[in-house]
Amino acid sequence: MKLSDFDFDLPERLIATRPAVPRSSAKLLVSRGGDITDSQVTELASFLEPGDRLVFNDTKVIPARLTGTRLRQSAQGETEAKIEVTLLEPQGDGSWMALLKPLKKIHEGEVIVFSDALSARLIEKRDGQGLLAFDLTGAQFDDALDQTGAMPLPPYIAAKRAADAQDKTDYQTVFAKNAGAVAAPTASLHFDDGVLDSLKARGVDSSFVTLHVGAGTFLPVKVEDVTSHKMHAEWGKVSEAAAADIAATKARGGRVIPVGTTALRLIESAARGGAIAPWEGETDIFIYPGFEFHVADALMTNFHLPKSTLMMLVSALAGQQRIKDVYAHAIANDYRFFSYGDSSLLFPT
Secondary structure: OEHHHHOOOOOHHHEOOOOOOOHHHOEEEEEEOOEEEEEEHHHHHHHOOOOOEEEEEOEEEOOOEEEEEEEEEEOOEEEEEEEEEEEEEEOOOOOEEEEEEOHHHOOOOOEEEOOOOOEEEEEEEEOOEEEEEEOOOHHHHHHHHHHHOEOOOOHHHHOOOOOOOOHHHHOOOOOOOEEEEOOOOHHHHHOOHHHHHHHHHHOOEEEEEEEOOOHHHHOOOOOOEHHHOOOOOEEEEEOHHHHHHHHHHHHOOOOEEEEOHHHHHHHHHOOOOOOOOOEEEEEOOOOOOOOOOOOOOOEEEEOOOOOOHHHHHHHHHHOHHHHHHHHHHHHHOOOOEOOOOOEEEEOOO
């Protein structure tokens, strides 16, 4: 299985840099059997049946991108350098692993000042990253980060424009609850109260799980033999209540449909024994064609990067040739791609 098997040509104009307004007005491509239907997210309930269960990721994106100043005393007096920081992963002692640019402009022990309320000391450099200890913890740190930080937009959006105040709303789901992600579960960005109400009226059930999406979700695959790729690890939790409700849906013949690849990866991680069970920990599950699904009966997801692990995941669920056909249709019909783009509802062929 080669990396080139998951490549396709994507016109630059189809990369979305802002979401649809309102968010639920995004296009929805529905793939069932050999049919493709063009619709909108507002009509999602009409493609589902009473007793189906959607599984959402309720992680909350933190404003993880910071810009600060490194101050240094030298023989020439005080000098400074601009340092850009992207928080990656919290450590048990409250410190954070982070990307620092330019890393060579700061030494271990030096301080970066982000605002009057927030600063951090570089503890050590490790594998091209930095370990930062902030001067605030707990709720005080969260408040200062909200005031100072910017949303960590994906690289393909950040290359086109800087994050702004609107992204703090746009790049967050309406049901975000558990803070810790540095990337959004983007399939869920399309949901608003109107769509959620229509699903409830249809008799579609919902469950919430938590997977803190990491920056590793954007790492490219660098090996031609995709089976040798090593996935990044992300922390997730499937509660007892969520596992029980998902299991009950399966037992009565209802369909379990994760909203987003993060929710799918998490519930399949919790079901490696053959059935869904409560689960908590780090998962590096890698889903590519040939994977045996134990829980997911379909998937709602956005349109993904060429040659990405997410293209491999949707190909595993819907079939490689089917996904090629779906993506060709999406491109021909001007669907918008990636995090702020349109959505798809994929049923296995």
